[in-house]
Amino acid sequence: MSWYVVHSKPRQEQRAFENLVRQGFECYLPKVQVERIRQGALTLVVEALFPRYLFIRLDSALGSGKGWGVIRSTQGVSRLVTFGGEAAKAPDNLIECMQAMEAAEPQRLFMHGEKVQVKAGPFAGLEGVYQVGEGQARAFMLIELISKQVKLPIKPEELRKIV
DSSP states (O other): OEEEEEEESTTOHHHHHHHHHHTTOEEEOOEEEEEEEETTEEEEEEEESSTTEEEEEEOHHHHTTTTHHHHHTSTTEEEEOEETTEEOEEOHHHHHHHHHHHTSOOBOSSOTTOEEEEOSSTTTTOEEEEEEEETTTEEEEEEEETTEEEEEEEOGGGEEEOO
16 A cells, blocks of 8 residues: 545645545545634634645555546546656655644744734834734734833734744
């Protein structure tokens, strides 16, 4: 049994995954939790790690091209990834590594101690150090004001990272 790569239709990787599982296939859709700004608030969102790609475990007889028709005709599936006519295989250790990564902490939009700049509002252009998010609606950053560090509450959507 080997893992093969399936390419889904745009924004339909979850649909392809569910339909393939419903047909009895062993599939894996790697996902990751990331912090995003939605409607002015920081929220945790689960997204596909590789948009439009998922993995299916098949025996080598199916992997050589026989039986691909059932998979290709599944709703949400666009095509099977191939290189030179050969189905693209993913090693088992890669799948295991991705599964371990899924269990890790979510990716934060801003990290404590990171340099940020205000991109909107009365403090636009002001640089500081990101401290912490407070709930969903605002964050705190340290700014230098008259030779003193001051904690400034600010909306997360008004900040950007300084690279």
